[in-house]
Amino acid sequence: MSEIGSDTAAAAGGKSTVAKVTLATLTAMVVGSMIGAGVFSLPARFGVATGVIGAVVAWTIAGLGMLMLAFVFQTLAVRKPDLDAGVFAYAKAGFGDYIGFNSAFGFWASACVGNTFYWIFIMTTIGRAFPALGKGDTILAVALSSAGVWTFHYLISRGVKEAATINRIVTIAKILPILLFIVVVALSFSAGQFHANFWGGQPASFSTLYEQVKNTMIITTFVFLGIEGASVYSRYAKRREDVGKATVLGFLSVLAIFALVTLLSYGVMPTQELANARQPSMASVLASVVGSWGSTVISIGVVVSVLGAYLAWTLMSAEVMYIPATNEDMPKFLKRLNRAGVPIAALILTSLLIQIFLVVTLSSEDALNFMLDLCTSLALVPYFLVAAYGFKLAITKETYESEAKARRSQAIIAGLATIYTVFLVYAAGLKFLLLSCIIYAPGTVLYVKARRENDKLLFRRAEAVLCGTLIVGGVAGVIGLASGAITI
Numbered sequence: 001m002s003e004i005g006s007d008t009a010a011a012a013g014g015k016s017t018v019a020k021v022t023l024a025t026l027t028a029m030v031v032g033s034m035i036g037a038g039v040f041s042l043p044a045r046f047g048v049a050t051g052v053i054g055a056v057v058a059w060t061i062a063g064l065g066m067l068m069l070a071f072v073f074q075t076l077a078v079r080k081p082d083l084d085a086g087v088f089a090y091a092k093a094g095f096g097d098y099i100g101f102n103s104a105f106g107f108w109a110s111a112c113v114g115n116t117f118y119w120i121f122i123m124t125t126i127g128r129a130f131p132a133l134g135k136g137d138t139i140l141a142v143a144l145s146s147a148g149v150w151t152f153h154y155l156i157s158r159g160v161k162e163a164a165t166i167n168r169i170v171t172i173a174k175i176l177p178i179l180l181f182i183v184v185v186a187l188s189f190s191a192g193q194f195h196a197n198f199w200g201g202q203p204a205s206f207s208t209l210y211e212q213v214k215n216t217m218i219i220t221t222f223v224f225l226g227i228e229g230a231s232v233y234s235r236y237a238k239r240r241e242d243v244g245k246a247t248v249l250g251f252l253s254v255l256a257i258f259a260l261v262t263l264l265s266y267g268v269m270p271t272q273e274l275a276n277a278r279q280p281s282m283a284s285v286l287a288s289v290v291g292s293w294g295s296t297v298i299s300i301g302v303v304v305s306v307l308g309a310y311l312a313w314t315l316m317s318a319e320v321m322y323i324p325a326t327n328e329d330m331p332k333f334l335k336r337l338n339r340a341g342v343p344i345a346a347l348i349l350t351s352l353l354i355q356i357f358l359v360v361t362l363s364s365e366d367a368l369n370f371m372l373d374l375c376t377s378l379a380l381v382p383y384f385l386v387a388a389y390g391f392k393l394a395i396t397k398e399t400y401e402s403e404a405k406a407r408r409s410q411a412i413i414a415g416l417a418t419i420y421t422v423f424l425v426y427a428a429g430l431k432f433l434l435l436s437c438i439i440y441a442p443g444t445v446l447y448v449k450a451r452r453e454n455d456k457l458l459f460r461r462a463e464a465v466l467c468g469t470l471i472v473g474g475v476a477g478v479i480g481l482a483s484g485a486i487t488i
Contacts, residue, residue: 023242023249029312030226030250036114036309037121037280038223039178039258040302041372043265044281045219047274050212051200052266058213059259062220065420069383070227070251071413072390077243079399087382088324094389097329097456098447098463102470103382104324105443106436110378111317112350114225116357117371118306118313119145124368125280125302128295135279137367142358149358153351156314159340170308177301181286182260188289189267197266217427222376223258226312227251279368314350321346328456331449364488377432378439384421390414431486437473438481444470 046055076083076090083089087107092100123136123145133141202208227247265274265285277284280302286294322343325334336345361367393399394411425433444467451458459467480486 022238023246026242026246027250027253030246031254034224034226034250034254035174035178035257035305036226036313037118037302037306038219038225038372039261040280040282040298040305041121041368042219042223042258042262042282043269043274043285044277044279045369046216046262046265047200047269047271047277047281049200049215049219051202051271052194052198052263054200054209054212054216055262055266057209058216058220059255059262061213061420062217062224063255063259065417065423066221066224066227066251066255067248068413068417068420069387070247072387072417073227073247074243074245075410075413076386076390076393077247078241079393087386088320088329090389091382091385092329094392095385096460096463098459098466099385101324101329101447101450102440102443102466103385104320104329105446106378106440107382108317108320108350109353109439109443110225110375110382111313111320112353113357113371113375113378115149115310115313115317115350115354116361117368117375118310119148119354119358120361120368120371121279122148122303122306124278125283125299128278128283128299135366135368137361137364139362142362145358146355149351149354152310152314153347156311156318156347157338157340157342157344159342170304170311174301174305174308177297178257178261178282180297181282182257182264184286184289184294185264185268186260189264191267193270194267197271200271214427217424218373218376220258221380221424222372224251224254225376225379314347317350318343318346321349325450328454329447329450331446332453360488370488373428373432374435377428377436380421380425380428381436381440384418384425387414387417387421391418431480434473434477434480434486435488437470438477441470441474 046058050058080090080093083093088100088104091103120136120141123133123141127133127135127141132138133144136145199208200212202212227250261282265282269277269285269288273288274281274285280298283295283298283302286298321330321334324330325332325343325346334343334346334349336343338344357371361371364370391411391414394407394414397407400407400410448458477486481488
């Protein structure tokens with residue numbers, strides 16, 4: 001990733017001096033974006049939700065669903081080469097300015113919540129040795145996390161190139177403890193224990209399996225967040241087709257790692273112990289096999305991995321706010337660059353939102369899992385819009401004028417991706433839908449400001465209805481929080 005950021009200002013319309021990156025670098029960006037804290041939390045999250053059979057079905061569904069989405073990103077990268085900053089650009093091209101804005105804003109908010117989760121995860125990991133940090137939600141933990149937020153803010157503000165160089169090194173380093181875990185746990189694998197965990201201690205039935213699989217959808221989606229990484233940075237690719245290839249290659253590599261970490265854990269610990277394991281639960285699993293040094297190795301891996309993921313997602317967050325501003329879809333102040341070529345206004349807004357969410361964790365009953373679930377829920381709308389845009393292109397025959405066979409296959413792929421993302425929204429539940437509205441609704445202020453700055457019509461009729469729906473959902477969410485009907 002070291003080549004990225006040679007000239008961020010190029011997107012604003014000046015001469016492009018952006019250094020171009022290879023397929024290997026783009027693939028590393030996808031892997032680096034997806035492998036963060038999520039993989040280290042898989043054993044406990046799956047232990048709470050399901051047993052072996054449910055895990056197999058869950059990864060099959062998530063793998064196929066996300067693969068379909070990866071193929072949509074791949075197709076759009078080739079068929080719509082003029083659309084950069086993928087998530088935002090695809091939604092805008094397919095469904096209009098306001099929906100495109102919400103896609104960008106939702107993706108950005110999701111990344112900020114995810115970065116908040118990263119700090120909580122670091123603190124709960126260190127809290128194994130320093131109880132004053134609790135599970136990452138004590139005053140001391142929030143204070144230290146806040147110091148970390150602004151330290152990284154300073155690092156990134158010095159230049160995207162320097163920050164990205166660090167992230168490339170971290171991407172390699174954080175893989176090592178995960179591979180160690182897979183090898184050691186595989187050598188200690190017990191077929192008897194694996195069999196005992198088959199149904200997770202629950203009756204064997206289709207309804208049980210359905211509920212178990214449904215309860216894993218949030219975590220399986222969370223660990224795949226970042227699948228759009230190559231698309232977001234598509235303007236840096238040497239060859240446009242590399243964007244799609246990097247997305248699929250990165251996805252398949254990460255899927256294999258996630259499935260192995262989950263399933264091998266069932267072979268060394270009972271489901272109930274997995275469910276009760278302190279996060280990062282991968283540390284508890286390895287410690288049960290090799291002793292306390294295993295926990296130490298994984299804990300170090302967590303800190304390294306999460307800091308690297310935090311860096312990658314902060315870079316991506318600033319980029320996703322900056323690019324719409326250059327296209328007049330965000331207020332003009334977000335186009336501001338500092339002397340290092342960093343979108344400083346977007347970076348400041350990102351750091352401020354993370355700081356706000358850190359303060360919110362002080363009132364949460366389970367800050368770690370709450371932030372994980374909220375992060376995922378916010379990302380579902382942008383993902384749905386990408387899938388729906390791919391489906392729309394195939395149905396309307398746009399870019400497929402003389403490719404009937406390709407159009408039919410892509411319609412099926414994009415249709416399956418759309419159905420999968422709709423199911424994810426259902427699986428997340430009404431609670432997180434309303435909480436998402438609380439975040440989406442105020443974001444409209446930025447949209448209104450941008451439209452007025454550029455003398456554009458605020459809303460078309462359908463957009464006004466959507467805006468009203470978001471506001472009503474946000475109000476309902478606030479009432480739910482105030483009455484105690486919704487807890488965090």
